[in-house]
Amino acid sequence: MYYFVFLILCLPVSSPLICHCSPDSCYDYPTCITEGLCIEQVIGSELTSTTQGCVPPDLIASTCSVYSTIHRFCCDTYLCNNLTSIQLLLTTTEFPTTSNPPDYITTYYNDYPTSDLPSALVQVVSTLAVLIICIVGCITAFIISLTFFRCWWRKYHQVIHLEYKNPPQRLDIDELSSDLDSTYGTGSGSGMAQLSQVTIAMQVEKKKLIGSGRYGEVWQGVWRDQLVAVKISYSQDAPSWEAETHIYMTNLIRHENILGFVAADKIDLDFSLQYWLITDYMSHGSLLDFLYEHPLSLRDALRLGKGAAAGLAHLHSEIKGGHKFNSSEGLYKPCIIHRDLKSKNILVSSTGEAVIGDFGLAIRYNQDSPRYLCNLFYKREGTKRYLSPELMEDKVEEADISEIYKRADVYSLCLVLWEIFRRCVTDGVCDDCELPYFSCVSREPSFQEMREMILIRDERPHIPIRWSQSRELSEVSEIIQECWQPGRKYNNSIPDLIAPSLPSLLIKKRLISLYDQLPINRQVSGVIYRF
Template sequence: MSQKDIWLFSLAVLTSPFSSATVATEWTCVCDVPSCKEETCVGKKCFVTEIVESDGHRRRTRGCFNTNVMEHCSSRVNGNMNVVVECCASDFCNKNLTTHLSEEKGPDASVTSLVLMTVLPSLLILLLLFTILFWKVRQCNRKRSLARVNDFGDTEFLKASIVGDSTLGDLLDEYCTTGSGSGLPFLVQRTVARQITLVECVGKGRFGEVWRGMWQGENVAVKIFSSRDEQSWFRETEIYNTVLLRHENILGFIASDMTSRNSSTQLWLITHYHNSGSLYDYLQSTTMDSEGCLQLAVSIICGLVHLHVEIYGTQGKPAIAHRDLKSRNILVKENKQCCIADLGLAVIHSQSGDYLDIGNNPRVGTKRYMAPEVLDETIRTDSFESYKQTDIWAYGLVLWEISRRTIINGMVEDYRTPFFDVVPHDPSFEDMKKVVCIDQQRPNIPNTWCSDNILSALAKIMRECWYPSPSARLTALRIKKTLNKLKSSMDQTKQEC
């Protein structure tokens, strides 16, 4: 089993529907997996994975699970007779923990014992789960029956017992408002993913492609990652499945799956579909009045505040910094509000848990939107506040893009990307460093904006987002309060008129 297989197995465990929704005691475990920066980690279960290589050599890996999972413990991985996982729950309990694989005496081990210890418990648990889910679906008394799409030949009992004739709204309402709030159960995600039909490609980038797909008559967005960007897929899947991110200004997550099509493996991330596309696309063809400009600005900062703020409690979430905020990673919804997408570079921080999870994605953010401290490499990589401050810099640039497309006195400017007049179309790291750090240039703010109360206020916010000193910049919460106050003042003026 390769290192990649171990990672994917860990992902399956983390997103398992058997994960507990309640807070469990955390234990300090011995950790020697590649992602551990120290010799220990903290989790709700300690584990030992033992693998028998083709040459007979036994390799053991120790670490911890962040969920109170038991389904994969003391069981063969994907039916592999040479891979087994054992779990325990106490400090350093996995230091000398042995697996059933170590205790077996070779090819003479009882086949009946293996079946009883591995297959039977899993089947009983699955049968119980399917019975409960089937009962819930029957109780809901669904009235809509949409055609099922299945070009993978998956077993019908999964669709009948878990998905039934539910719609996406039904599933998300049922599963994401109870329990841990971390999204659909893993089995439901895989079932939904295998029933999607790809309709048309709506976007391409360095990460791969985005397709519009259909699931039981409803549009969904399918982001298909290229093989070289596997870590971004893993990171987004990990965050969406372990963090409460359901918010109107964060792109809605539906499912994640590794599928096989045309004899090749594809990494899918399935989300809500928004017909207007990205803010970048929207601004190319759309202009707005100052009220519409303010609505876009408020919705984006609301999403950023939800990411940046840690929410405590069983239904809480750690703080998250985006690290690649730009107009292409923001989508425009039908109600003309925005939602933030693409969490492949996100950093997670928990003050209560005292950890900073930067991830191991080698991909960097978009150079055009990089803050000065990133370009001159003075950013404090051990400080979560530093990452939030880079998001604020990027938000100021997005605000500038929106403001340019706002009509003032019957006049509007063409859409342009930040620094369009001083760097090439695809600027290098050195190009941006010279302009932003050495020359200390900022996007031009036209004098005409001063004649509009809203754009004048937005221009002031932009300048305070672009301070060279990160600590001098506004926080997302402060920007949100300022914009909401501006919106309230505008609404009051309209009522008086």
């Protein structure tokens, strides 16, 4: 259709032709206007016997020819009858000397208006106008076609959406070690989700906005009569959404201290996409917000601490299951490094358990990971306040990279434990909820600021004196201080290896032991006591 419109618009546009006109030939001397041709004629060989004028279209055939007594020259351009062609002919041709100009030259154009605008200029303007209209029309047609194609492509090429279905695949517990048996036997499920193609976002009803920020929005929603949390991100956070979805689809990832994954989906908004991540709903929100609002008993603090340690131990552990210890013949869970563990990314469940979430920076460690981790090392990703001393170093060896990142997670965990147990009430006293290094660095510290604090000056958050008056808090203090020391010490700028920190699995066991030794008091087990 647009092609035919283009052809019609580009058809030539006719315009009146302006010619020279002799004083004795027309009233509108010195020019006349015609839709035919310009004419000039000569009698004999003298230029004084010349006539100029206009020829109407219906007289062109009979007029523009050579007679026995007169020679005529016709042309079709602006003011072309200027005697130049006649002068050229006079040098080689002899003409008769008697004749009169045709009567029609003196009578035909008396009714035509004169114009000072050259016909060539009119033609140029007309042509440009047509070209501009054609170009604008083609661009408009292209934009409309591109928009329709984009809408069609999004409608019929949606990404496969993922949804958990029960029951999960079973893990062969008999072939796991005794430590792993006790560690993961109480999890909420050990298999990877079954997959189905479904647009689950259409089934979720958003109820209440929980929070919003740079990353997007978090809503409380209902799906199949169950409360869920819906994290909505936009195109700029698509890589984080893809990474988090990838982590949640790992075999054996499900655990009571790992945020439960429901589904991931995309919503087409014509000219943009929304990325949905649907998870279990945690009624108490983030650990940081919970600590701001609630002082804790020793039992509540240990419950939160052991839950965070158990979740991290589950992430760091490599698990093999099935008939043989072979990932191709059975289920396999690689080591997962969180890389952004902090109180804001840990949630509190309705039973008072700490649940680790937000895996936007997490990676699965395998045989190809060392070089990739070395590249990530120099990007300094993660929250600057929670970066470990090892991540502040100027360079790193590929052989040490996996242990460095595990130590970084453990270091962040110990800062979270420090935040939790500051809110623990002893003898009716507890400290305010504060972020690590709150009194030493700015609210949004830079990398250089934190490097100066924890690597050069080797400073750590202050341990309250009152902790020493409690056996449980004293042991917690030992765990924290043992784990947040750097993996290297610096003497004259030469790094020397020192003993590694406690692994997350050992931290978990020590905190569980402390929790189990507490006497049951007025609190009901599994319910957070609110002061």
